[in-house]
Amino acid sequence: MCGIIGILGRTAVSERLVDSLRRLEYRGYDSTGVATLDDGRLERRRAEGKLRNLEARLLAEPLGGDAGIGHTRWATHGKPTEHNAHPHATERVAVVHNGIIENFRKLRQALEEKGATFASDTDTEVVVHLVHSYLLMGYSPQEAVWASLPQLRGAFALVFLFNGYRDLLIGARRGSPLAVGYGNGETYLGSDAIALAPFADGISYLEDGDCVVLSREKGVIRDANGAVVAREVLKTGGASFVADKANYRHFMAKEICEQPDVVGRTLAHYVDMSAERAALPIKLPFHFSDVRRATITACGTASYAGAIAKYWIERLAHIPVDVDIASEFRYREAPIRKGDLAIFISQSGETADTLAALRHARDKGAHTVSIVNVPTSTIARESEIVLPTLAGPEIGVASTKAFTCQLMALAAFAVAAGAARGEISASEERGLVRELIEVPRLMAAALACEPQIEKLARTIAKTRDVLYLGRGTSYPLALEGALKLKEISYIHAEGYAAGELKHGPIALIDENMPVVVIAPFDSVFEKTVSNMQEVAARGGRIILMTDARGAAEAAVEPEATILLPDMVPTFAPIVYAVPIQLLAYHTAVIMGTDVDQPRNLAKSVTVE
Incomplete structure (x- = not known):
């Protein structure tokens, strides 16, 4: 979750760029940099480490210019060194980037064959060379960006600054957020409103696929189809709403939509994307080959993350x-037993039951691993090993982005364990890491089903009971889907393993019972279809969440089909979490409940 700022100002901008980056420090970062147009020429200053190192560099080597871009980087491809820090630039264009370019190797090879010389190990640098290649062909900056964007595979936010164009910034987003700020004769781009609030009188948020061309007087926004569109401008002086909820009605909605970004950030913490291997951020005090047994302990949503991880760890690492x-x-x-592995999952790191369980396992001599979103929490402090989830602050009581970041951390952990134990080969490890790298983009694609889910929620809101079914890793996700609906809409819902349907729950099926079936096309899809047929034969209303092949081979006619992007099914739960969260959210909104603070619930349960 890197931080981005861009300013077209009336006076020198370097100090304001640094001030904005300081506001983005909460996201976490390991290097920083700014670029400005000094007398119309691109100039950069970058530094490894904290922002104070960049400030010292700028004090020694000041930057002039009234147009510029800045960045706080969380390393994904390449180590957190100065030459890997953003902005990346050629003599004609500079770029800052949040996200992951999945196909950067292929693009880099093609660009190098055309004579491009790369100075970093990052995926981002291919973007600047790609745009540069079109500039050399005589394209305008806008044309060069438009020609380049369709070639990029992944989730990203990008801001471009062009040599000789002091009244131009171009921004684009796909998956990762980007906001436009409007001031008095100035315009701005930022990864969130916190960076823009001190300067902007109004802020608008780009929607997925948007591209914006900024001058100091206006911004022209085009959607993914190239059509000029208007995005609502929200006044910043009215309330903290803009800075906190952005243009979302609830924190939960904002946090659902942040998932491609924060899951990508968590991914980058646990894999070496350049080498395509799992790389845990801490040296373990044990070797995976010595682990005979593991336990995963958690509460609520976190326990369902653990149940999904059980499938991954047992399948990939062969650890019970x-x-x-x-x-x-x-x-x-x-x-x-002494030497057993005990994993504890908690968003807050303060969950009383989970903390007590950790202390019990530690006293028995187990190796304790905590997966937490607050690295200064009690559970983190008392654990032998801490694996942070990097979701950022989660305000909504019903967990969304913390859950999917837990899943990403656990998935990488399972891959690392499998590789260390020799249960998966190096080529299998690379394949699994490639699948993980695709997840943020796939989550962004899954968000596109929101209008259909909002419509479906109007039907769900009229029901009293809902059944969720799934097999394999989709079974714990069915439990999570039912929990989400119960938590915020107060509709009774239950999750079951689909194969258990005929062992009791089938008695509930009638023409009034919605049955949500979570079924990516995987090795157990045919079994799930047979369970759907049992529901259909009894008049049940099937809502199928699947991919294109699953929809084609379902053999029953669902009441509604939520079509998710095609993917290798191993890590599908991380992506399929998106529609189950959206279904619960929109149902609750229609019913008028307090979505962010549902009755009787607390964000952190600190008593038994």
């Missing part, structure tokens, strides 16, 4: 895994 609800773990007197 037990999943326990934290409130039960201590009291059932499960045998824990």
Whole structure:
């Protein structure tokens, strides 16, 4: 989740660029940089480490110019060094980037064959050379960007600054957020409103696929089809709403839409994208080959993340895994041996039951690993190993982005364990990492189903009970889908393993019962279809969440089909979490409940 700022100002902008980057420090970063047009020429200053290092560099080597871009980088491709820091530039164009360019190797090879010389190890640098190649062909800056964007595969936000064009910034987003700010004779671009609030009188948010061409007087926004569109301008002086919720009605909606960004950030923390291998950020005090057994302990949504991880760890690393609800773990007197691996998952890191379970396992001599969103929390402090989820602050009580970031961290952990134990080959590890790298883009694509889900929610809101079904890793996701609906809409819902349908829940099926079936086309898809047929035979209303092949081979006619992007099914739960969250959210909105603070619930449960 890198930080982006761009300013077309009336006076020198370098100090304001740094001030804006300081406001984005909460996102986390490991290098910084700015570029300006000094006398119309592109000039850059970059530094490894914290923002104070960039400030020292600018003090020694000042930058003039009234147009510029800045960046705080969280390393993905390449180490956090100065030559990998943003902005990346040629003599004609500079760019800052948030996100991941999945096909950068192919693009880099093609550009190098045409004579491009690369100075970094990053995926971002291919973007600047690609745009530069079109400039050399006589394209205008706008034309060069428009020609380049369709060639980029991944989720990204980009801001371009062009040599000799002091009244031009171009921004584009696909998956990662980007906001436009409007001031008195000035315009701005930023990765969120916090960076823009001190300067902008009004802020608008680009929608997915948008591209904006800014001058100091106006911004022209085009959608993914190239049509000029207007995006609502929100006044910044009215309330903290703009800075906190952006243009979303609720924090939960904002946090659902942030997932491609924050899941990508978490991914970058756990894999070496250049080498295509899992790379845990901490040296472990044990070797995976010595682990005989693992337990995963958590509460609520986090426990469902653990249940999905059980499938991954057992399949990829062949380590037996037990999943326990934290409130039960201590009291059932499960045998824990010295050297066992005990994993604890908590968004807040303060969950009382999970903390008590951790202390119990630690006292028994287990290796304790915590997966938390707050690295200064009690659970983190008392764990032997801390694996942060990097979701950023999650305000909505019902967990969304923390859940999918937990899944990403656990998926990378499973791949690392499998590779370390020799259960997966180097080529299999590379293939799995490639699948993980695609997840942020696929999540962004999944968000496109929101209008259909909003319409479907109007039907769900009229029901009293909903059943969720899934097999394999989709089974814990069915449990999570039911929990989300219960939490914020107060509709009774239950999740079941689809194969258990005929062992009791089928008695509930009638013409009034919606049945949400989570079924990517995978090795158990045909089994799930047979369960859908059982529902259809009894008049149940099937809502199918699947991909194109699954929809074609479903063999039943659902009441509604939510079509998700095609993907290798291994890590599909991270992507399929998006529609189940959206369904719960829109149902709750229609019913008029307090979405962000549902009754009787707290964000962090700090008592047993």
